[in-house]
Each structure stands twice: as structure tokens, then as C-alpha cells.
Amino acid sequence: MELVSCIRNFPRHCKTAAQNIWRNGVMSVSSIFAVTITLLLISVISIIAINVQDMTLDIEQSLTIYVKMDRNISDDKAKEIQGDIEKIENVKKVTFSSKDEELNKLIESQEEDGKKLFETYRKNNPLGAAYIVEVKDASQLEKVATQIDDLKNVNETNYGGQSTSNMVDTLNTIRNGGSIFVVALTIVALFMIANTIKITITSRQTEISIMRMVGASNWYIRIPFMLEGIFIGILGSIVPIAVMYFGYQFVFAQSADFFNSSLITLREPFPFIYQCSGILVALGSGVGLIGSYFSVRKFLKF
């Protein structure tokens, strides 16, 4: 029965909530401002963190294992173990490179003189075939390399050795540190928002007691406050979204010119900005909702 009444009165509750925001003037503005500041902070830090993560992932993605096969076996024979490599856990992609292709690569990497010199080896190619193995998880490079080493006709595997492992570890630390930082910051920010809402509601304790006096059910009292929290959250997220929308596009355009490198690229602005905006609105209104729910609950003794 109470639920039915709540649904039927929903438009009225919305109106009350909007009216309360308007009539509480300064209090509402300060709440909205608190939400704006915290969301702004969260969005800036998260965008930086997300892009750093992207970059570290890009770097890791570019790490590969170079597998040299024995020289004295033919391409066909070398190809036999492709299936075996693919079966190894964590292997993402295996690219075969025949003897000729290996020689082409070598020739291309040389100066003019070298090119002529190596061209003479075309007839009697001393190079072995090779595989370029991409892995799913860069921290597993070493393990995968050892497993490939054990396969038939594998001469040598090369993944950059210890220095690569160290780099992967460092990138992991950066990523984890970034995530922890963002999560911690978000929690702190959310507490700030919830606290501001609590203050505004505490100042309206008498209002709640009056509502109870005239026989308003608990939900009837709670819903306008919760809606108010949602509205404040949404209003507070407008500025951060606007800043992000224009700011990120600007930074993205600038960075493309500035870094001019394939390693350091920012995430494409769209749909990234839309996703972030959605998250900001959800955060703002969600915290507003939950914050007011718990703040009001304190004054509803029954």
C-alpha cells in the first residue's frame, strides 16, 4: 500500500525535491559546489590514470618473444611446431617468418653496402626460420619463452631478458598504484559529498519531525530527500562533464602534435568522454541518493 502511494506520488515528490533545492538556496548551492569540486578532481585524476594504464598496456602489448629455429632445417619442418607454440598457455598470436623473410628483414636493416653483401646469400640462406610470439600477459614472457625453448628444433628464444621483466614489473606497479590511488580518492570524495548532504539534511531536522507529526510515512519523507540528493548530484556533475568534454578534446589534439610518437597516445576522445560522463553522473547522483537515504534515516526513529 505504501509502495503504491509512493509511485502515485512520484511526480509530487519530484516537484517537492526541486522546490526544496530552489528554496534552500545557499545550502543547495554549497552541496552542488562540493559535488562539482570532488567530481572534477575524480575525473581529472581518473583520466590521467586511465591513459597511463593504456600506455603501459600498449608497451606490454608490443613485447614479443623472438624464436629462432635451427638453421639446418627447412621452412616446412620449422612450421611443424607452430601448433605446439599456439597451444602454450598465454600465447596470443604466433607469426611465422620463413628463412627468406628473415633474410629480407636483415637486408632491409642494412646500409647500401650491406644490402649488396647480404643479397649474395640469397642462394644459400644461412639464416633459420623464426617465430614472433605475442603473449597475453607480459609478466609471463619468461615462462612462455622457456616452454618454447623446450620444443623441437628451437635454437634460441629472445624476449629481452631481465631488463624486459623488470620493465614489466615497473609497469605493473604503476598500473596498480594508479588504480589504488583513484579508488582511494573516489572513496574520500564520496564521503565528502555524503557529508555535505548530511549537513544540509541535519539543518532540516525540524522539517522531518513536522512531517512525522502530521502522519507522513517514512518513505513519504525519505523520497523527496533522496530525489533531492540525485538532483544535486546531477547538477553538480554538469560542470565537470563540460570541463572534461572540451578539456579532453583539447588535450588530445595538443598531445598528438606534441608527442608525435606511437607509444604515447591518449585514448580517443569518443566514446571515452561519453563513458566518463555517464560514470560521473552515476557517481554524483548515486552518492546523493545514498547519502540522503542514510542521513534521513537517522531522524526517522521509527
Added chain:
Amino acid sequence: MIKLENVTKIYKTGVRAVNDMNITIAPGEFVYVIGPTGAGKSTFIKLLYREEKATSGTVIVAGQDVSKIKNRKVPYFRRNIGVVFQNYRLLPKKTVFENVAFALEVTDTPRAQIRKLVRRTLELVGLEDKANSFPHELSGGQQQRVAIARAIVNRPKVLIADEPTGNLDPDTSEGIIELLERINEVNNTTILVVTHDKEIVQKHKKRTILIEDGCVKTDTSTGGYV
């Protein structure tokens, strides 16, 4: 309408505010409750609208055993009772009309009906021209009239007024008591007025209950301050 049987209320602090109290008030009665401060008057009326629960004994209001009402049901029970306070307790951000209408909105009254009832009630208390004012724009007496309008707009069976004239000058107080008398006559509402105001009790003689040390000291149907 109101019946207390051997009611005792002991607060958590150990204060015995109401001590073995017995009172019966019939429907349509107009009763003054008087007594020195700290005698238990406030606790007595808080027991009636279930702001406090009796430690022992039974409190029956409008046919319901108040201590047995589940917490969840308290709001619905309160719709049977109108309460008026010394400090008016109006919603400061709502207009006079909205304040009075609020008591009906919570009971899911249709909008047209609300408008009709609020207008009629504001006429009864003589504030039909202040409908769109905010409480802070009104005088104390006017605010108290709004509070009374809010308390009676949903036709409660019982109206409890806790020091309704405590903040008002004698002339305005007079007006408020006359208004309460009119409500008692027109709507046949049972009315309980807690007061310190000797003049009023002497002038508008009604049944008067004197509470002292948590008990009923005297209960005179002829009225007047003892």
C-alpha cells in the same frame, strides 16, 4: 476517546514522569490540562500521540491501544490526531496553503479535494487571504492559526494543543482559544489544551485536569484554576 489506565512512564534516565495515571476523556470534550512545569504534562501528551511509549499501563486513543501500534504504523495512527505546539512548527519553506495541504497530501487525498478542504479550513481559522504567504511573513497569532488549520484539516478525532498560547499576547491568545472552542463545536473534535495561562482557564471554563508529580491531582468538570 482517550483512556489511560494505570499508566507509568519512566525515562531511560530514571525520571518517573508519569506515575500511575488514570484519565478518561469522552468524545467531543474540551479539556484543559494544567500543572507546574516538570509535573508530567508534556510526557502525558507525548504518550497520546506515541512520541513516547508507556513503561506500563494502557493508553487508548481513538480506539487504539497506543503502545501496541507497530513503529511502521505510527504515521497512520497520527492521522487521527492533530497536534499544535507552542512554537507553531510550520514548514518554513512552504507557503501557508502548502503547510496546511501537507497534512492531506501525506494521506493521498485527491488534489481537488485538498484545495477545497484547505480553503475551507483557512476560512475557519480566518486566514483565507494569507494562503500564499510564507510563515515568516506572519505574526505569531497567525502562525498559530496556520498550525491549527494544519492540525484539523484532515478532521482528526482528537486535537492536542501544547501551550498553544505560550508565545502570544493575551488578546491573541483569546482569539486562539475561541477558535479552538469553535472547532470543538463545529467539528465535534475532542480537544486537549495544555496551558499555563490562568486567565484563559478562568474565563473559558471547561473541564480542567491538574497534573502534579505525574498524577492527576484534581479533575474538575466545572473548570477554573484551583
